[in-house]
Amino acid sequence: MSDALRVENIGKRFGGVEALADVTLRLGKGEVLGLIGDNGAGKSTLIKIISGFQRPDTGRILIDGTEVSLRSVDHARSLGVDTVYQDLALVNELSVYHNMFLNRELVRWPLLSNRAMRRRAAEHLADMGVRIPSVDVEVAKLSGGQRQAIAVARSVYSDARILLLDEPLAAMGAKEGTMILDLVRDLKERGEVSIIIIAHNYAQVLDVCDRVNLLQHGRIAFDKPTSETSLQELTDLVVADYRRSRGL
């Protein structure tokens, strides 16, 4: 069976900065992969490339074993790749329910009325335990954590086959973070979607992911099933690299 996603030998520079040198990574069908690495390691850049938002300088991307050349985020989405970005999640000026349907269900069901969208958005958020004052409220008036929850809920609702979550837990309180992790677990049990999740909290990564990859110096420096590694090993790897870089 082919992997849901493969990226091979991806490189990306921004002027003098080599964000990604040579990244090769695979994501199995129904798998949850944790992607970890220091600030500035290139994790978000990799996600933006897989989601069609940025073009790689080198390398190739295969979805279900077929090489693809991603032209845009919409193109990637049409191939089943959906993303929650760290820094551009929602449109602030629109209501919650408009955001839920933005570029998505409206396309599939062009005749869906505003009233139906509101009802569906409210039902869906309630199903997932996302609590907000009302789906009519402008996203700008929500807290960072609520915004993040809606961005994740929107992707979960989108029938994506590959879901990319860039630090979905970063702005979350303990309760909301647990809710997102439960969502990921539910999705995993359904087995229909393959997920890459970026997080800095290694305990959460070990808790929810099947496998973990460490991005370091523009490459995947470590790749193990979570059952074969530990919090201690992951922490040691990062600390050892820091010490090396300081010549300690």
Ligand SMILES: Nc1ncnc2c1ncn2[C@@H]1O[C@H](COP(=O)(O)OP(=O)(O)OP(=O)(O)O)[C@@H](O)[C@H]1O
């Ligand atoms: N659009 C851009 N223009 C110029 N440099 C960029 C751009 N995007 C990213 N970079 C640089 O590429 C490197 C990788 O950034 P990236 O955002 O991918 O890191 P990250 O691993 O997601 O970090 P964090 O954990 O802090 O979110 C950084 O040095 C960053 O400054």
Ligand SMILES: [Mg+2]
């Ligand atoms: Mg990032």
